[in-house]
Amino acid sequence: MVLAYGVVVLLLLWFHSRRPVNVKFCSSVTSRILWLMNWSTGLSEEEHCTVERRDASLTYAEFIQQYAFSRPVIIQGLTDNSEFQALCTKERLLEEYGERLVRLSTANTYSYQKVNVRFREYVELLLKPQDQDCLGSDTLYFFGDNNFTEWGSLFEKYSAPPFQIPGTSKAYSFGIAGSGTGVPFHWHGPGFSEVIFGRKRWFLYPPEKTPEFNPNRTTLSWLMETYPLLLDVDRPLECTIHPGEVLYFPDHWWHATLNLDTSVFISTFLG
Numbered sequence: 001m002v003l004a005y006g007v008v009v010l011l012l013l014w015f016h017s018r019r020p021v022n023v024k025f026c027s028s029v030t031s032r033i034l035w036l037m038n039w040s041t042g043l044s045e046e047e048h049c050t051v052e053r054r055d056a057s058l059t060y061a062e063f064i065q066q067y068a069f070s071r072p073v074i075i076q077g078l079t080d081n082s083e084f085q086a087l088c089t090k091e092r093l094l095e096e097y098g099e100r101l102v103r104l105s106t107a108n109t110y111s112y113q114k115v116n117v118r119f120r121e122y123v124e125l126l127l128k129p130q131d132q133d134c135l136g137s138d139t140l141y142f143f144g145d146n147n148f149t150e151w152g153s154l155f156e157k158y159s160a161p162p163f164q165i166p167g168t169s170k171a172y173s174f175g176i177a178g179s180g181t182g183v184p185f186h187w188h189g190p191g192f193s194e195v196i197f198g199r200k201r202w203f204l205y206p207p208e209k210t211p212e213f214n215p216n217r218t219t220l221s222w223l224m225e226t227y228p229l230l231l232d233v234d235r236p237l238e239c240t241i242h243p244g245e246v247l248y249f250p251d252h253w254w255h256a257t258l259n260l261d262t263s264v265f266i267s268t269f270l271g
């Protein structure tokens, strides 16, 4: 039995090695075998969440004093987005936006490549689990680059976290991505991140601690290959957010994300 499996796997490997690589459909040997054999990618939440979690009793003054300029925090129940969630089911989004073009970005730190596809095509063909062996630069997904003319009426239904940082204005970034996808380490201004469906695992380092990572590799490969070798002192702050929670990241904090499930998410950047 084991031998037979081995032979099938070797045949699949051989078959795949003879086919040309197609960047747009970077879902190579391992993911197809996982898919065929119905193995889970085994994506799990962290053992210990090390980002502080607060409930909606956190006041704006406390947020500004304790977190806004110094450390990340997850706030539960800050807003009620159940109406927005109902508009973001796969069926509703396909009905409304199926024939619209969306702009996909590669999942590497500096997001070089952009490709436009019909939203329906993205959902039906490209929204699939990330392959650990695919380069971030060969993996396309939908986040940011939203056409606000087309998506504006949906975003109007979103209740953004009410905590503003003085002197900033907010900009939304909406996306949908398969399990195992995510953006590798990068930093920018402060903001909030929320999942509408699914779960998103976060890894964060303060500005002065540049993480060890290859900007062309995916978060998933970093998690599998680099993360297990980290010394305790080099571990990031980490936590998985669920619907109904928002994560706040301060200015210049390094962060990487990993969608544990197929996820619909929205970030509010404060620039």
Ligand SMILES: *[C@@H]1O[C@H](CO)[C@@H](O)[C@H](O)[C@H]1NC(C)=O
Pocket (backbone or CB within 6 Å): 038
């Ligand atoms: C695949 O795995 C899921 C979850 O473990 C299970 O519910 C489902 O029945 C499996 N499907 C097949 C075709 O084996």
Ligand SMILES: *[C@@H]1O[C@H](CO)[C@@H](O)[C@H](O)[C@H]1NC(C)=O
Pocket (backbone or CB within 6 Å): 147, 148, 149, 150
């Ligand atoms: C956004 O959508 C509108 C309406 O469909 C279209 O006219 C416009 O060209 C789009 N903008 C971009 C940057 O694709």
Ligand SMILES: *[C@@H]1O[C@H](CO)[C@@H](O)[C@H](O)[C@H]1NC(C)=O
Pocket (backbone or CB within 6 Å): 137, 214, 215, 216
């Ligand atoms: C990442 O990819 C870019 C573009 O292909 C390349 O120029 C760069 O050298 C790569 N960086 C690393 C660290 O592999």
